[in-house]
Amino acid sequence: MATQEEIVEGLANIVNEIAGIPVEDVELDKSFTDDLDVDSLSMVEVVVAAEEQFDVKIPDDDVKNLKTVGDAVDYILKAQA
Amino acid sequence: MSPTNRTVVVTGIGATTPLGGDSASTWDGLIAGRSGISTLEQDWAAELPVRIAGQIAVEPTEVLPRPLARKLDRSAQFALIATREAWADAGFTARAGEDNSVDADRLGAVVASGIGGVTTLLNQYDVLKEQGVRRVSPHTVPMLMPNSPSANVGLEINARAGVHSLVSACASGAEAVGYAIEMIRSGRADVVVAGGTEAAIHPLPIVAFANMMAMSKHNDDPQGASRPYDKARDGFVLGEGAGVIVLESAEHAAKRGARVYCEAIGQGLSADSHHIAQPEPTGRGIAAALEQLLSFTDIKPAEIVHLNAHATSTPQGDVAEVKALRKVLGDDLDHVAISATKSMTGHLLGGAGGIETVSTVLALHRRLAPPTINLTDLDDEVEPGLVSPEARPLPEGPVVALNNSFGFGGHNVVLAFRTV
Numbered sequence: 001m002a003t004q005e006e007i008v009e010g011l012a013n014i015v016n017e018i019a020g021i022p023v024e025d026v027e028l029d030k031s032f033t034d035d036l037d038v039d040s041l042s043m044v045e046v047v048v049a050a051e052e053q054f055d056v057k058i059p060d061d062d063v064k065n066l067k068t069v070g071d072a073v074d075y076i077l078k079a080q081a
Numbered sequence: 082m083s084p085t086n087r088t089v090v091v092t093g094i095g096a097t098t099p100l101g102g103d104s105a106s107t108w109d110g111l112i113a114g115r116s117g118i119s120t121l122e123q124d125w126a127a128e129l130p131v132r133i134a135g136q137i138a139v140e141p142t143e144v145l146p147r148p149l150a151r152k153l154d155r156s157a158q159f160a161l162i163a164t165r166e167a168w169a170d171a172g173f174t175a176r177a178g179e180d181n182s183v184d185a186d187r188l189g190a191v192v193a194s195g196i197g198g199v200t201t202l203l204n205q206y207d208v209l210k211e212q213g214v215r216r217v218s219p220h221t222v223p224m225l226m227p228n229s230p231s232a233n234v235g236l237e238i239n240a241r242a243g244v245h246s247l248v249s250a251c252a253s254g255a256e257a258v259g260y261a262i263e264m265i266r267s268g269r270a271d272v273v274v275a276g277g278t279e280a281a282i283h284p285l286p287i288v289a290f291a292n293m294m295a296m297s298k299h300n301d302d303p304q305g306a307s308r309p310y311d312k313a314r315d316g317f318v319l320g321e322g323a324g325v326i327v328l329e330s331a332e333h334a335a336k337r338g339a340r341v342y343c344e345a346i347g348q349g350l351s352a353d354s355h356h357i358a359q360p361e362p363t364g365r366g367i368a369a370a371l372e373q374l375l376s377f378t379d380i381k382p383a384e385i386v387h388l389n390a391h392a393t394s395t396p397q398g399d400v401a402e403v404k405a406l407r408k409v410l411g412d413d414l415d416h417v418a419i420s421a422t423k424s425m426t427g428h429l430l431g432g433a434g435g436i437e438t439v440s441t442v443l444a445l446h447r448r449l450a451p452p453t454i455n456l457t458d459l460d461d462e463v464e465p466g467l468v469s470p471e472a473r474p475l476p477e478g479p480v481v482a483l484n485n486s487f488g489f490g491g492h493n494v495v496l497a498f499r500t501v
Contacts, residue, residue: 018148018151019148020146020147020148020149037148041152041219041220041223042152042219042220044219045218045219045220048215048216051215
């Protein structure tokens with residue numbers, strides 16, 4: 001089970017790979033769309049990569065609720081539990 | 082806006098080809114008579130009947146930022162690289178609307194591909210089969226659609242007058258340039274980025290073309306494989322890359338003090354309606370396109386001094402083209418320096434009309450016709466003197482150059498340019 005810090009670090013690496021944003025800029029309060037240059041198509045890539053890395057399932061219907069990095073971290077923490 | 086008959090000029094050029102990562106290195110390669118054809122060393126090529134191609138000189142991933150490159154099919158990557166060069170070469174330093182140089186509503190993009198994102202389609206099908214549904218990229222559709230190069234070029238420069246993607250196999254790039262000229266002439270746009278791109282070096286397209294008996298099988302001699310007009314020619318060699326030009330109304334170019342390479346006079350078009358893939362052997366359709374060009378413009382055959390031929394190195398097509406030229410131009414063909422640059426670049430399919438337009442524009446600008454390489458034993462139906470293994474100077478004064486492109490499906494396009 002990944003800790004909150006590990007999930008943030010993992011998401012930062014994923015966002016860096018997909019959108020080229022420096023890992024240190026990927027913080028809990030950042031919006032994927034507005035701050036991190038992750039559009040709706042790239043968000044699907046982020047979700048699939050996160051599912052694999054953290055061994056969770058994130059259904060398509062839930063993706064629209066993941067506005068910020070914090071939203072995604074909370075979702076993954078709950079889904080792991 | 083009512084139709085006009087505005088003069089159209091070329092103000093920028095860009096390319097990425099098997100000879101170089103930009104238009105300057107490509108031109109240097111052409112004039113030096115250098116072959117861009119090499120052996121396909123990839124594992125997948127080992128069992129193929131054709132194991133040679135004109136592979137890009139500079140990989141696009143070395144030029145484009147990774148987050149951008151991974152969302153673009155290779156054909157759109159080439160188009161974007163050529164566009165960035167052409168846009169800067171034309172003197173633009175920002176996207177349209179971000180400074181006063183061009184109005185976004187008066188800017189168009191027409192960058193064609195013959196096949197589109199075929200490698201994306203096939204690679205993602207492999208992902209589906211091998212890794213499952215969830216792993217298929219959400220970018221697949223915008224990457225594989227044949228209008229993707231044009232659409233991405235339009236986004237890059239902020240083109241809002243119209244973004245178009247003409248598809249006519251190996252005539253696509255030339256048809257795009259012709260359409261762009263008419264967009265400006267008709268008053269729809271002041272500036273249009275136009276050209277062609279292709280990225281089809283993948284086992285399926287190679288095998289498919291090879292099974293049509295359209296490709297050279299000179300696997301043991303890559304640099305000698307593409308040999309237009311030579312008796313030993315046995316088909317085309319596949320190339321990849323893109324060529325793009327910036328077209329502009331003469332008035333718009335003058336107003337911003339742009340450097341002008343040449344005038345883009347117009348195009349002649351026709352269709353063979355003969356066979357889906359075979360060229361019409363007498364060159365009837367090619368002749369019709371050239372006759373239309375001459376009747377629709379003020380070009381006099383005496384002015385024509387250079388032709389970038391379609392000449393793909395197939396036994397039938399090369400000769401049909403020369404027959405058509407002789408039929409229409411008569412003795413005036415004798416002063417036309419014909420260049421078959423596919424002897425060096427290979428055949429870029431929808432990209433051919435793009436890079437060969439760049440070559441034609443530079444030939445006029447530098448007054449130098451590129452050589453044709455691998456002319457060891459000239460076909461009996463091609464008169465000596467029409468083609469040369471050496472670069473040839475073009476005469477002084479106002480002169481005209483043509484660029485021919487023809488495609489599977491019987492599409493014939495002749496583009497015309499004049500020195501300024």
